Amino acid sequence: MPQARKRFGQHWLRSETALAQIVNAATLTATDRVLEIGPGTGILTKQLLAQSQAVVAVEIDRDLCMLLHKQLDNVPNFLLLEGDFLEMDIAAKLADFPDFQHLNKVVANIPYNITGPILEKLLGTISSPSPSPFENIVLLLQKEVAERLCARSGTKAFGALSVRVQYLATCEWICDVPAKAFQPPPQVDSAVVRLQPRSIEPAASQPRQLDQLVRLGFATRRKMLRNNLQSVVDRDQLSDLLISLNLNPQVRAEDLSVTDWIALSNALAG
Ligand code: SAH
Numbered sequence: 364m365p366q367a368r369k370r371f372g373q374h375w376l377r378s379e380t381a382l383a384q385i386v387n388a389a390t391l392t393a394t395d396r397v398l399e400i401g402p403g404t405g406i407l408t409k410q411l412l413a414q415s416q417a418v419v420a421v422e423i424d425r426d427l428c429m430l431l432h433k434q435l436d437n438v439p440n441f442l443l444l445e446g447d448f449l450e451m452d453i454a455a456k457l458a459d460f461p462d463f464q465h466l467n468k469v470v471a472n473i474p475y476n477i478t479g480p481i482l483e484k485l486l487g488t489i490s491s492p493s494p495s496p497f498e499n500i501v502l503l504l505q506k507e508v509a510e511r512l513c514a515r516s517g518t519k520a521f522g523a524l525s526v527r528v529q530y531l532a533t534c535e536w537i538c539d540v541p542a543k544a545f546q547p548p549p550q551v552d553s554a555v556v557r558l559q560p561r562s563i564e565p566a567a568s569q570p571r572q573l574d575q576l577v578r579l580g581f582a583t584r585r586k587m588l589r590n591n592l593q594s595v596v597d598r599d600q601l602s603d604l605l606i607s608l609n610l611n612p613q614v615r616a617e618d619l620s621v622t623d624w625i626a627l628s629n630a631l632a633g
Pocket of ligand 1: 371372374375376400401402403404407422424427446447448471472474477
């Protein structure tokens with residue numbers, strides 16, 4: 364197995380159990396076209412290739428790309444794109460490959476150091492959701508982040524990331540993956556989640572404002588929402604508004620569900 368490079372967040376998955384759980388979570392069919400971020404040595408890639416119509420894998424590490432080319436170039440439903448996923452215009456790269464366009468699912472054991480930007484590239488943001496959302500996105504990520512993605516309001520794990528991601532997708536916990544499932548083992552435990560992008564109803568009438576409210580609201584977690592938001596809305600006015608939304612005027616940001624956040628934002632938008 365090639366030496367893992369720290370700067371690319373490389374940890375090779377070696378647990379057959381975890382691999383099977385990831386692949387099963389994607390509920391692949393013979394017509395699925397899958398995007399994989401960071402195929403690494405191709406262990407997950409091979410399973411995806413066996414269960415889907417096409418796999419497009421984006422890998423930043425040149426040496427791994429050479430290995431993957433050697434191993435998989437004769438597999439007709441495989442396409443490797445070399446480069447940084449975050450920088451890459453994937454649609455443009457696929458312009459000449461009609462059999463690999465319209466990717467509908469994502470399955471990946473991602474580099475943990477760029478989880479936030481990866482989620483944003485896959486889902487978009489509250490104010491600009493992805494125009495062509497995936498059917499589902501199965502990711503192996505840091506357990507702590509997985510907990511934030513799947514958290515319910517009123518719990519400690521529920522933060523700005525929870526609101527941002529849950530606004531754009533439903534998040535399901537699939538399973539825990541212990542550090543020893545990898546070589547080398549990462550410092551942290553991991554988990555698999557499945558995200559299903561959807562258009563939330565009712566949506567925010569002013570998504571930029573919702574984005575701003577969430578940012579400010581969670582800026583100081585221990586403070587009451589009316590204090591965190593006082594630069595944008597008068598404290599007494601916010602208290603009245605919270606009461607009208609059946610919320611306690613003393614709530615903190617983490618107490619509001621995604622629906623509450625939307626209601627608050629829409630009420631402020633008038
Ligand atoms: N899927 C493999 C490897 C996971 S490790 C396995 O499960 O064993 C993360 C992988 O992401 C590595 O192959 C690393 O080189 C790659 N990677 C890191 N940053 C990347 C980026 N910005 N764009 C594309 N791939 C990246």
